[in-house]
Amino acid sequence: MSDSYSNDTFKSEKGIHTDFTEKMTYGEYLQLDTLLSSQKRLSDHHDEMLFIVIHQVSELWLKLIIHETQAAVRAIQRGELQSSFKMLARVSKIQSQIIQAWDVLSTLTPAEYMEFRDKLGNASGFQSYQYRLVEFVLGYKTPFILKIYKKDPELHAILEKAYHGPGLYDVAIQALADNGFPINKAILSRDFSKTYEKDPTVEQAWLEVYKDVDAYWDLYQLGEKLVDIEDWFQQWRFRHMKTVERIIGHKTGTGGSSGVGYLKKVLEHYFFPELWDIRTKL
Ligand code: HEM
Numbered sequence: 458m459s460d461s462y463s464n465d466t467f468k469s470e471k472g473i474h475t476d477f478t479e480k481m482t483y484g485e486y487l488q489l490d491t492l493l494s495s496q497k498r499l500s501d502h503h504d505e506m507l508f509i510v511i512h513q514v515s516e517l518w519l520k521l522i523i524h525e526t527q528a529a530v531r532a533i534q535r536g537e538l539q540s541s542f543k544m545l546a547r548v549s550k551i552q553s554q555i556i557q558a559w560d561v562l563s564t565l566t567p568a569e570y571m572e573f574r575d576k577l578g579n580a581s582g583f584q585s586y587q588y589r590l591v592e593f594v595l596g597y598k599t600p601f602i603l604k605i606y607k608k609d610p611e612l613h614a615i616l617e618k619a620y621h622g623p624g625l626y627d628v629a630i631q632a633l634a635d636n637g638f639p640i641n642k643a644i645l646s647r648d649f650s651k652t653y654e655k656d657p658t659v660e661q662a663w664l665e666v667y668k669d670v671d672a673y674w675d676l677y678q679l680g681e682k683l684v685d686i687e688d689w690f691q692q693w694r695f696r697h698m699k700t701v702e703r704i705i706g707h708k709t710g711t712g713g714s715s716g717v718g719y720l721k722k723v724l725e726h727y728f729f730p731e732l733w734d735i736r737t738k739l
């Protein structure tokens with residue numbers, strides 16, 4: 458199945474190109490012309506290349522995270538938990554890979570960054586729509602985010618769809634209900650465009666799953682896959698915050714936020730709260 462938000466196959470009106478693939482080269486298949494001519498520095502500063510490449514690599518990995526997570530949501534909805542585990546495990550591996558990028562970026566000194574920072578204008582990672590799609594599929598819905606994309610109707614529509622759709626945790630909670638756990642009806646039919654807030658029936662269900670993992674092995678595996686993803690996500694947020702502090706200290710962000718202060722605040726958010734709360738109770 459193709460991505461729900463991007464054009465990801467070589468297609469003509471007749472369908473996927475097969476005649477073309479016979480004589481195709483490595484570079485054509487990977488569209489290296491486009492990919493490798495997309496690193497355009499705005500300054501002639503040597504280190505701006507590092508800055509661009511790190512961001513582009515991160516965006517490519519985000520693309521795969523979205524592809525895998527959206528497919529995992531659909532698999533869980535179909536009750537195919539085993540197949541979702543494979544995709545969610547892949548997501549965690551990508552997350553661990555993305556985090557390594559901070560070590561490379563940390564070789565950029567504050568003085569080097571300041572030599573080209575003013576060229577970035579008001580652009581900021583804050584505007585990364587793929588990052589927002591990941592937050593949305595993980596269930597974090599911040600109302601002011603959609604407004605950023607008002608001037609781009611196509612992008613706005615993609616984000617709006619994800620904003621109003623169920624997140625990974627919503628389908629996991631539905632799986633708990635489908636397996637006989639008494640989940641509050643208001644949670645099952647909740648407005649998905651609101652960030653999830655914890656509920657005692659969901660906590661009770663996860664508690665029972667975690668107390669008897671042999672009886673509920675699949676649901677336990679699902680819970681642990683979600684904990685892995687949240688754990689890595691928080692590590693990414695933390696490394697971003699620390700790398701930013703290391704490079705620009707407490708300067709205000711180009712996106713208009715307080716900078717490090719804002720990034721520390723976001724760290725307080727939990728995606729799957731009950732899965733963390735139960736640790737204290739087990
Ligand atoms: C020198 C390197 C970097 C600096 C100084 C930096 C700084 C910042 C700052 C200050 C913010 C807060 C918003 C603002 O006011 O601009 C922010 C947000 C953000 N940055 Fe970076 N950043 C850097 C590298 C990266 C990289 C490599 C990525 C990877 C894609 C990234 C992705 C993001 C995202 C997604 C946000 C939004 C976070 C949220 O709203 O929770 N940043 N960054």
Ligand SMILES: N[C@@H](CC(=O)c1ccccc1NC=O)C(=O)O
Pocket residue numbers: 512574577580581582583705709710711712
């Ligand atoms: N917000 C950063 C600028 C920045 O990092 C940035 C600028 C343009 C494209 C991507 C960026 N990366 C992440 O926020 C700053 O305040 O220096």
